[in-house]
Amino acid sequence: MRPAYSVILLTTLIGAAQGLFLALFGADLAGRLALGPRPEAAFLATGSAVAIALLVAGVIASVFHLGRPERGWRAFSRWRTSWLSRELIVLPAFGATAFAWGAAHVLRIEPPLALGIAASLLALALYLCTGMIYACLPFLREWNSPLTVLNYLVLGIASGTTLAAALAAAFAPAFAPGFAGWAIAFTAAGLASRGASLLRNAGLAPRSTPASAIGVDHPRVTQVTRGFTARAFNTHEFFHGRPASVVGTVKWAFLALAFVAPLAVLAAALPSPSVGAATLAVALQMAGLMAERWHFFADASHPQNLYYRAVA
Amino acid sequence: MTQLALVIDLNVCVGCHACVTSCKEWNTAGEAGPLPDVRPYGAEPLGTFFNRVQTWEVGTFPDTQTVHFPKSCLHCEDPPCVPVCPTGASYKRKEDGIVLVDYDKCIGCKYCSWACPYGARELDPTDRVMKKCTLCVDRITDERLAPADRKPACVKACPTNARLFGDIHDPASEVSVAIRERGGYALMPEWGTRPANHYLPRRITPPSAEAAAPGDD
Numbered sequence: 001m002r003p004a005y006s007v008i009l010l011t012t013l014i015g016a017a018q019g020l021f022l023a024l025f026g027a028d029l030a031g032r033l034a035l036g037p038r039p040e041a042a043f044l045a046t047g048s049a050v051a052i053a054l055l056v057a058g059v060i061a062s063v064f065h066l067g068r069p070e071r072g073w074r075a076f077s078r079w080r081t082s083w084l085s086r087e088l089i090v091l092p093a094f095g096a097t098a099f100a101w102g103a104a105h106v107l108r109i110e111p112p113l114a115l116g117i118a119a120s121l122l123a124l125a126l127y128l129c130t131g132m133i134y135a136c137l138p139f140l141r142e143w144n145s146p147l148t149v150l151n152y153l154v155l156g157i158a159s160g161t162t163l164a165a166a167l168a169a170a171f172a173p174a175f176a177p178g179f180a181g182w183a184i185a186f187t188a189a190g191l192a193s194r195g196a197s198l199l200r201n202a203g204l205a206p207r208s209t210p211a212s213a214i215g216v217d218h219p220r221v222t223q224v225t226r227g228f229t230a231r232a233f234n235t236h237e238f239f240h241g242r243p244a245s246v247v248g249t250v251k252w253a254f255l256a257l258a259f260v261a262p263l264a265v266l267a268a269a270l271p272s273p274s275v276g277a278a279t280l281a282v283a284l285q286m287a288g289l290m291a292e293r294w295h296f297f298a299d300a301s302h303p304q305n306l307y308y309r310a311v312a
Numbered sequence: 313m314t315q316l317a318l319v320i321d322l323n324v325c326v327g328c329h330a331c332v333t334s335c336k337e338w339n340t341a342g343e344a345g346p347l348p349d350v351r352p353y354g355a356e357p358l359g360t361f362f363n364r365v366q367t368w369e370v371g372t373f374p375d376t377q378t379v380h381f382p383k384s385c386l387h388c389e390d391p392p393c394v395p396v397c398p399t400g401a402s403y404k405r406k407e408d409g410i411v412l413v414d415y416d417k418c419i420g421c422k423y424c425s426w427a428c429p430y431g432a433r434e435l436d437p438t439d440r441v442m443k444k445c446t447l448c449v450d451r452i453t454d455e456r457l458a459p460a461d462r463k464p465a466c467v468k469a470c471p472t473n474a475r476l477f478g479d480i481h482d483p484a485s486e487v488s489v490a491i492r493e494r495g496g497y498a499l500m501p502e503w504g505t506r507p508a509n510h511y512l513p514r515r516i517t518p519p520s521a522e523a524a525a526p527g528d529d
Binding site for chain 2: 066072082083137207216225228238
C-alpha cells in the first residue's frame, strides 16, 4: 500500500493525544484515590490543551485524505458496519469530553469523575476503532490481526506518556519520574507488540496467486500486460514504489527511533528527567512512530497488485 | 432475488479492447458521466475506467497459452466494499444485486477500494469520488430502448460474443446455463466474496474437427 501522509499524521498525532489524556487522567485519578500527590489544575489544563491541539492537528491532516471533505458529515451514518464511521463518531466525542475535562481545570473547577472516565473510555474506544479500520480487512493480511489493534493502543499510550513526562518535566517536575516510568513500560511493551507483528508478517505466505487471480489452475501464470500503459488509480494507490531495501531501512530506523532511543534517553534521565532529555525522547519517538506508520502501509501487500504487474 | 452479472468467455475473448472503449464511451456520456481523463494527450495521462482487458500467459514456452482477461467490478454477492463505506455511498441494490456508488454521497476516502481484493474501483481524480462498473444500470433499465439493447455497453460491443449478461439466480437464464454447463468459475474464491460475475474457462478444440469438415460453414 502507498503510505498516505495524511493518515500517518492523523494516527500518530491523535494516538499521542489520547495517550497524553490517559496519562493526565491516570495521574489525577491516582491522586484522587490517595495513591500519590494530585497534579495541580494548571498542569492538567496545560496538558489537556496540548492533547486537544494534537487532536485538532491530526483531524486537519486527515481532511487532506478525503476527496470531498465538505461531505465529511455523511461519514457519521454507517456506524453499524463501518469502523471508519465509528472512528469519526468516537473522535469528536473523545475530543469534546477531553476538552470539557481540560476546560474545567482551566476554570479551576473540579470536573466530575464520570467525565474523566467517559473521556478515557472514549480514548480507548478510539484506539479500537482506528486499529479495526485496518485489522478488519481480510485480504490485507499484514493488517488482519489483533496485533494491529494492540499496536495502535500500546504505541499511542507510549507516545502520550512520553509526552506527559516532557510536559511534567517542564511544568510539574514531581510527576516527571512517574510519567517517565510509565513511558518506559509502554515503550517496551510497544517494542514487544510491534516486534511480534513484524515477526508474524515476515512469515506470511500470500493467499492469492496469479493463478487464483485469473482462475487458471497452472503453476506458471504470468501477466503480459495489465491492458494500458498510462498511470491509473490502481497503479498508484496500492504500490509504494520504493525498493525493498528502503522498506527494510525504514523498519530498522523506526525500531531504533520509536523504541530503543527513547527507552535509552528516558532510562538515562531517571530518576529526575530534565526537560531537554524528555523533549528529546518525545521528538525521537514521534519521528519513529511516523516512520513506523509509513512501514505499516508499505509492508501491506494488496492482492489487487497481482492484476497490475506488467505494463506491456 | 435477481443477481445481474456478466459471464465472460475466456475461450473466445480475443483481447480487442472493444468492451473497454465502448464502456468508456457509454459511461462518460451516460447518466453517471463524465468519466474523465487527465492530460489525455499529455506525457503522463491518467484516466478512470470501469473495465480493462489484460493479457496473461499460462505455461512455459513452447507450451503456452495466451489468455485475454477482461476485468471489471464483479458485483460480489457478499461485497466487502459495501459495509466499510462510512457514508452509505457504496451500496448493493436489493432488486438486482448491482453494486453501485452514489457519487453525491461519496467523500472520496478510498476505504472501499482498499476493501476490494480485485482492484475494481478507481478514484476519479477530477470528481474526487470513487467510481466503478455500474453494469450500465442507466441503460439496462431504460425502457425506451428496445429489449435487445437493454444490455451493458461492453456486452453489445463484443465482436466475439465473449460477454454474456443476465440473472445468475435464474437457473434457466443464458448465464446460469453457461456457468453450469461450461464450468463457470469466480475469481479469488479464497476470500469468500462470492463474485456474481463468472468466467468461462478455455476449451481445447481438437484440430481434427475443422479438418474433418472443410468449408462446412
